[in-house]
Amino acid sequence: MTQWLRFSHDNSVGIGTLDSGLIKIFSGDLFGAPKETGETCKLADVDVLTPCDPTKIVALWNNNLALADKMGLSKPEHPLYLLKGPNTFLAAGQSIQQPPSYDGRVVYEAELGVVIGKACSNVTEQVATDYIFGYTCFNDVTALSLLDTDPTFPQWVRAKGFDTFGVFGPVIDTQVDPSELTIRAELNGRERQNYPVSDLFYSPRELVSHISKNMTLMPGDIIACGTGPGALPMKSGMTIDIIIDPIGRLSNPFE
Secondary structure, three states, X not given: OOXXXXXXXXXXXXXXXXEOOEEEEEEOOOOOXXXXXXXXXXXXXXXXXXXXXXOOEEEEEOOEHHHHHHHOOOOOOOOEEEEEOHHHEEOOOOOEOOOOOOOXXXXXXXXXXXXXXXXXXXXXXOOHHHHEEEEEEEEEOEEHHHOOOOOOOOOHHXXXXXXXXXXXXXXXXXXXXXXXXXXXXXXXXXXXXEEEHHHEOOOHHHHHHHHHOOOOEOOOOEEEOOOOOOOOEOOOOOEEEEEEOOOEEEEEEEO
16 A cells, blocks of 8 residues: 655655655655655654645536435436635645635535546546546535525535635555445544445546546546535534545544
8 A cells, every 4th residue: 555645844845655654755746756765754743735736626516326316316427527726725634614705504525536647638438547646535515505596507616616625635545446445424523424436426437537538637636526425514613534444534623
């Protein structure tokens, strides 16, 4: 198992692999050919950042069989998605913020994040996995009450585009088999979501292929695969954990 993370230590940003609380430090580009420096540091001594710095996050809607059944929906003809901007990016341990301009419900959505490893345009499903660097935990936070405030235009980007609403990390696992994964969410330690990747209408490689035919995906870009049943509102002071074993646990307080 290889897990990459990005961190801040001694006023500089570094990358490395994590094993049992110890970081092996590398130099260079995470998506190029990083080289091991021979240096190490303890996870407890660094500030964990988002494990990569995407140009965009592609977030899926209606990509889960159980949730679709619950909502009376069927599999879409093509993947349905929106974009989340860099202002939304938030690392593990940092606080998800209630937007000052909005006092309605804010919900978590536990999802698998697919991290792109090299520029990807118009690729087939057969080769799509060659463009996947690895997988991470993702929380697609949503200001739920905004979605239908205008009957002429669903407010997807507005509802999901607030600062701190694109939470991912703490690591990227480059060797895990996504087909075997289960995505879970715990709100204040109580399990609220638990669903397998096999429940997705479109698998990670299918998503990469479909989306790359509409836009170029760049190294570090993330596809958030969509959520399952059980997403609920958060209240100030709560902690939300997204758990995908063996990738890890993405934990953030809500304020």
